[in-house]
Amino acid sequence: MITVAFYKQGEIALGVKTAKxxxxxxxxxxxxxxWSEVPASVAALIAQGDEGKQQxxxxxxxxxxxxxxxHAEADLTFAPSVPAPSKIICVGLNYKKHADECNMAYxxxxxxxxxxxxxLAGHQEDVPLPAASAKVDYEAExxxxxxxxxxxxxxxxxxxxxxGYSTANDVSARDLQFASSxxxxxxxxxxxxxxxxxxxxADEAGNPDQLQIRTWVNGEVxxxxxxxxxxxSCPEIISYISRHMTLQPGDVILTGTPEGVITGLPVEQQVWLKDGDVVTVEIENLGQLTNTFRKA
Structure with a gap:
C-alpha cells in the first residue's frame, strides 16, 4: 500500500494512492x-499493520x-510521510563509495x-537555508x-x-556539522x-538493499x-539499533547517503546549496521527493 500524509483544514490527514x-x-x-473504524492517520495505519492496510x-x-x-496529487499540500515519529535515527558514512570520496575509513x-x-518537512515544502551556515548539502537516503x-x-x-519505507533527504549544514565532534x-x-x-x-517496496537511489540539483544528476x-544492510542496522534502544512503531531510520554529495568534491569544486535551488531525491519504487531551498 502507498499512502501520503497531507494538510487538510489545518490538520494532517491520511491519503491512499490509487489509480484514480x-x-x-x-x-x-x-x-x-x-467504515468509521478504518485507520485515519499514519500512526493508526502503522499500528494496525496488515489489518489496517486491508481495511x-x-x-x-x-x-x-x-x-x-x-484528489489529484498536484492539489495537495504534503506533510512528512511519517508526521510524528518518536525517534529519527540516522546512520552516517554507510556507503562504501561515499566513504571513499570523503577519504574516510569504513x-x-x-x-x-x-x-x-x-x-521534518514534506514533499514540495521549502527548506530554509540557515543564516548561520554557508555550506548546506543534500543527502539522498x-x-x-x-x-x-x-x-x-x-x-x-x-x-x-x-x-515500510520512504524517500528522505538528510540535509546537512557541513560547517555546523564539523564545528565540533x-x-x-x-x-x-x-x-x-x-x-x-x-x-x-514493505510488501510493495521490494528488497531495500537493492534499490536505485538518485539526486538531482536543478535538473543535474x-x-x-x-x-x-x-x-x-537494513537488517544489520535495525538489529544493531534495537540492541541499544527500543524501536517504536513509526520510528524512522535514515540509512546513509551514497557518493555525490557536495562535501565529497575537491574544495575548489564545492558549490553549496543556495536560494532557489531545487533538489529532487528519488528511490526506486518509493517515488520522488522535491524541495526548494530558500534563504531564511
Missing amino acids: GILDVQAAAARHPE LARLADAVYQEDDLF PTAPILFSKFANA LAIVIGKLAKDVTEQDALSYVY QWLLGKTCDKFCPLGPYLVS RQNSNTSDMIF
Missing part, C-alpha cells in the same frame, strides 16, 4: 459510517466511483546520530519506518519489524529532514547509486 488519485480516508469514512484497500474499492473523495559499527521533529515494537531483534528477523548542530536545523511524498509498505553499496 489520492483517496481522502477521513472524508470517505465520514460519508460512510460503516483501507477495501474502503478504496467500495468508494471508487465517488470522484469527489479523490566504520566497523554503524555510526548513529539523530534528528528531531523540527527537522532510504528511510526505514518501523512497524512494531523492536528490542534485541536478530538480523534474520529484522525486516519483519518494518512497516558532535554532528547534531548541522543535522537538525529546521526542515532538514524532508520525508516523502509516499510511505510504501548529482547522486546515482544503489542501496547495495551500503556498508551495513
Whole structure:
C-alpha cells in the first residue's frame, strides 16, 4: 500500500494512492459510517499493520466511483510521510563509495546520530537555508519506518519489524556539522529532514538493499547509486539499533547517503546549496521527493 500524509483544514490527514488519485480516508469514512473504524492517520495505519492496510484497500474499492473523495496529487499540500515519529535515527558514512570520496575509513559499527521533529518537512515544502551556515548539502537516503515494537531483534528477523519505507533527504549544514565532534548542530536545523511524498509498505517496496537511489540539483544528476553499496544492510542496522534502544512503531531510520554529495568534491569544486535551488531525491519504487531551498 502507498499512502501520503497531507494538510487538510489545518490538520494532517491520511491519503491512499490509487489509480484514480489520492483517496481522502477521513472524508470517505465520514460519508460512510460503516467504515468509521478504518485507520485515519499514519500512526493508526502503522499500528494496525496488515489489518489496517486491508481495511483501507477495501474502503478504496467500495468508494471508487465517488470522484469527489479523490484528489489529484498536484492539489495537495504534503506533510512528512511519517508526521510524528518518536525517534529519527540516522546512520552516517554507510556507503562504501561515499566513504571513499570523503577519504574516510569504513566504520566497523554503524555510526548513529539523530534528528528531531523540527527537522521534518514534506514533499514540495521549502527548506530554509540557515543564516548561520554557508555550506548546506543534500543527502539522498532510504528511510526505514518501523512497524512494531523492536528490542534485541536478530538480523534474520529484522525486516519483519518494518512497516515500510520512504524517500528522505538528510540535509546537512557541513560547517555546523564539523564545528565540533558532535554532528547534531548541522543535522537538525529546521526542515532538514524532508520525508516523502509516499510511505510504501514493505510488501510493495521490494528488497531495500537493492534499490536505485538518485539526486538531482536543478535538473543535474548529482547522486546515482544503489542501496547495495551500503556498508551495513537494513537488517544489520535495525538489529544493531534495537540492541541499544527500543524501536517504536513509526520510528524512522535514515540509512546513509551514497557518493555525490557536495562535501565529497575537491574544495575548489564545492558549490553549496543556495536560494532557489531545487533538489529532487528519488528511490526506486518509493517515488520522488522535491524541495526548494530558500534563504531564511
